Amino acid sequence: MTSFDADIPAPSTTPDERRTPPMRPTPVPELPPEVASRRVAAGMCGILFGWIGVHKFVMGYTGTGFIMLGVSIVICGLGSLAMWVIGILEGIAYLRQSNAEFYETYMVGQRRWF
Numbered sequence: 001m002t003s004f005d006a007d008i009p010a011p012s013t014t015p016d017e018r019r020t021p022p023m024r025p026t027p028v029p030e031l032p033p034e035v036a037s038r039r040v041a042a043g044m045c046g047i048l049f050g051w052i053g054v055h056k057f058v059m060g061y062t063g064t065g066f067i068m069l070g071v072s073i074v075i076c077g078l079g080s081l082a083m084w085v086i087g088i089l090e091g092i093a094y095l096r097q098s099n100a101e102f103y104e105t106y107m108v109g110q111r112r113w114f
Contacts, residue, residue, distance in 0.1 A: 031099055031100060031103050032103070032107075035099045035102060035103045035107065036099050038058065038059070038107075039094055039095070039097070039099060039102045040095070041058050042055045042058045042059050042091070042094050042106075043055070043091045043092070043094035043095035044091065044095075045058050045091070046087045046088065046090045046091025046092075046094060047087070047088055047091035047092065047095075048091075049087070050068075050083065050084060050086065050087010050088055050090065050091055051068075051072050051080050051081075051083045051084035051087055052068065052069050052072050052083070053065040053066070053067070053068030053069045053072070053083065053087070055087060055090060055091060055094070056068060059106060064113065068083050068086070068087070071083055086113075090113075094106075
């Protein structure tokens, strides 16, 4: 025994007592039934009709839907192009997420843009 070993106290428990209990998976909360259909509908509308903000109306965000519609109508060319790009990006983002991520981000968190 060296002088370093003398400073280390011996364990007071047996190996069985130090074992941690097995990890239990955390329960996944039950999602509302309309999450999957709303996610797909909003994603497809964003890709196809995003330039007029239809996907925002599907999500229930009427204010941001009217903003996208207004920009597309008032500014015509460049506004429609910008809203089209935003709609496509948001539609792809909706479709890439799982139902749980979509629910947390857009239905609970009320994230309106991107």
